[in-house]
Amino acid sequence: MHIIWFRDDLRLTDNPALTAAVNQANQDNCPLIALFIRCPEQDEKHHRAPAQADFIDANIADLIPRLQKINISSMVKSVPLFDHVPAVFESLLDMHAIKKVFFSRNYLLNEQKRDQAVIELLQQHQVTVQVKEPAYLLSPKSIEKNSGGMYHVFTPYKKQFIQQIKNSYESPLTMPDQVKNEFLGELPGDSLCVDWQHPWWPIGESAARQRLCQFVDNQRYHKLRDYPAISGTSKLSPYLALGIISARQCLAQALKQQGESAFESTWVSELIWREFYHDLVAFYPRLVKHKTFKTDAMDDWHYDEAIVKAWKTGHTGFPIIDAGMRQLKQEHWMHNRVRMLTASFLTKLCLHDWRIGEQHFMAHLIDGDFASNNGGWQWSSATGCDAAPYFRIFNPTTQSQKFDEQGEYIRQYVPELKELSNKEIHNPGEQQRRDCDYPAPIIDYKQARAQALDWFKSG
């Protein structure tokens, strides 16, 4: 029999490893088994949000009957750590005559170490391993400067990216054929947490595709994406992070609805940002080791327990920041504009280590994705790839006035301020704060900004 080992790509369509596995099984006329290996302790080590772990389980549970329809039986195994994954394969080898194993490549370090150990074990047992490139828009490392190496600036990267993808466009793969060999029935395995109570994030790839089809409207996205009180973003990030939908499927839909102009659209640009950050991780393994992207970046930060606590719990005394941090805790998701504001606040105004924020976001976000999250945090803290230098510092109050003019977003997540006027809600007066039982600002913005400019300039 052959095995398709599902890890990140929890979908049937546009899944190169799965399609290859099905084709091979049919060619060799043998059964195909889908293998899922969950590693709860590893998840904890990587600070995977419990919400995301549950979302994965629920999506696996959704995938199993759909795999059955194409005659693929599934097996779910749970072991604590990546180190224990080879043993799962060993016990499978004891029980079954396994000929080929398929999975899609992962560029993160611990994951690659895990995969390498599995590959070595399988090769010792004369099992063929096929590692397929995941359905990125372009495979990592396919964009390089003329002089070689990775672009450090997004704009020229994007320009070349679009050129290249126009030349080598591949449309997404459709559902694979049925496996001709007989369905093996239920296989013994470990249980999944399938009690998913989150109507905002429906399970499964058809839900994701439906969301995609309803969303793609670039005019609307371009106009509304920065307003956190409005649902103007795609809400596809958790699906992209876990491969429930592929970036290629997203681009295909944009092209279908907008034609070639999709390449210039704001949303597709965001998809390319995502590839840019994934590419950076593939090029620079130091990023996975918590190093700054800029090797000469200022990297010794303040630390004040009280500031970290206020930031994490949403009690900084800056309403828009607190709204964002509370939204993160409550919904396991935060609007992108507010992610930028809260990140800039922690790193550039409080001068606290971006890694604190990176880890906190990962621990709570349902869409946590190492490359995007690390890239975003390093961009925010001036240690990463950002064409604009260190002095891009957001003013939480003016940003709030600009992007949450009516204070709707603040009122939703910081209800103690909901009676304040549209004018006052962005920065209540001292007496109002006391009346609402809302904290005074933990930093003096003006002073913090001046301090940050000095600090970054000297570093």
Add this chain to the structure above:
DNA sequence: TGTATATTCTG
């Protein structure tokens, strides 16, 4: 995908 400030413009 920024902000603050000085300067000029407008009514």
Add this chain to the structure above:
DNA sequence: AGAATATAC
């Protein structure tokens, strides 16, 4: 006085 614009950080 407030908007628009230019410039430096």
